[in-house]
Amino acid sequence: DAKTTQPTSMDCAEGRAANLPCNHSTISGNEYVYWYRQIHSQGPQYIIHGLKNNETNEMASLIITEDRKSSTLILPHATLRDTAVYYCIVRGRGQAGTALIFGKGTTLSVSS
Amino acid sequence: DVKVTQSSRYLVKRTGEKVFLECVQDMDHENMFWYRQDPGLGLRLIYFSYDVKMKEKGDIPEGYSVSREKKERFSLILESASTNQTSMYLCASSFKQTGNYGYTFGSGTRLTVV
Numbered sequence: 001d002a003k004t005t006q007p008t009s010m011d012c013a014e015g016r017a018a019n020l021p022c023n024h025s026t027i028s029g030n031e032y033v034y035w036y037r038q039i040h041s042q043g044p045q046y047i048i049h050g051l052k053n054n055e056t057n058e059m060a061s062l063i064i065t066e067d068r069k070s071s072t073l074i075l076p077h078a079t080l081r082d083t084a085v086y087y088c089i090v091r092g093r094g095q096a097g098t099a100l101i102f103g104k105g106t107t108l109s110v111s112s
Numbered sequence: 113d114v115k116v117t118q119s120s121r122y123l124v125k126r127t128g129e130k131v132f133l134e135c136v137q138d139m140d141h142e143n144m145f146w147y148r149q150d151p152g153l154g155l156r157l158i159y160f161s162y163d164v165k166m167k168e169k170g171d172i173p174e175g176y177s178v179s180r181e182k183k184e185r186f187s188l189i190l191e192s193a194s195t196n197q198t199s200m201y202l203c204a205s206s207f208k209q210t211g212n213y214g215y216t217f218g219s220g221t222r223l224t225v226v
Contacts (some may be wrong), residue, residue: 041220042217042220043204043219043220044202044217045217046214046215049214099145100215101171102154102156102157104153105154
């Protein structure tokens, strides 16, 4: 499985954009990039995923480089409620790649 | 609202007990998963299931077994609970479609083995 590298922690001021990087240099052509986040004491929450093109939804934007070796999750206007651990994941393993393997993620702290 | 429901939020069991953690989803998902989460170690996959009566080992299956008799229910079994199985256990489910693996997680069961 392709592995990901994320910074251990990041800080962001409330109202500013939070840009969370992820390196996945061994990603293969048919592997997707997924982002989840986990707010303290809750189960992880799906944010967004993409293959090649940039993606945007109501929560965030995902920018994937042309060579697909890295990506950035963008929270355009971070709020205190965005303080969480953010996980960048590529594919998984098992039957038809059905299981996502979580790393340790990036702890994002948003402060006022 | 779609849901993954775990039967207990907090559970305290004694060493050597057989423990059942139950998970039910109402989204008609084919896939179901059990993870455990420990400080500094992140989420680790224990077992998953991609169909009724089917199961596949994750990274840390030792000391655990699972049961999936119905599509909506996935049970994690600790055959003989030990203190090193004290952890937060998270259940998740998803559709099987290739490339669309949005998981829905439950709220977790915090298990303490004494």
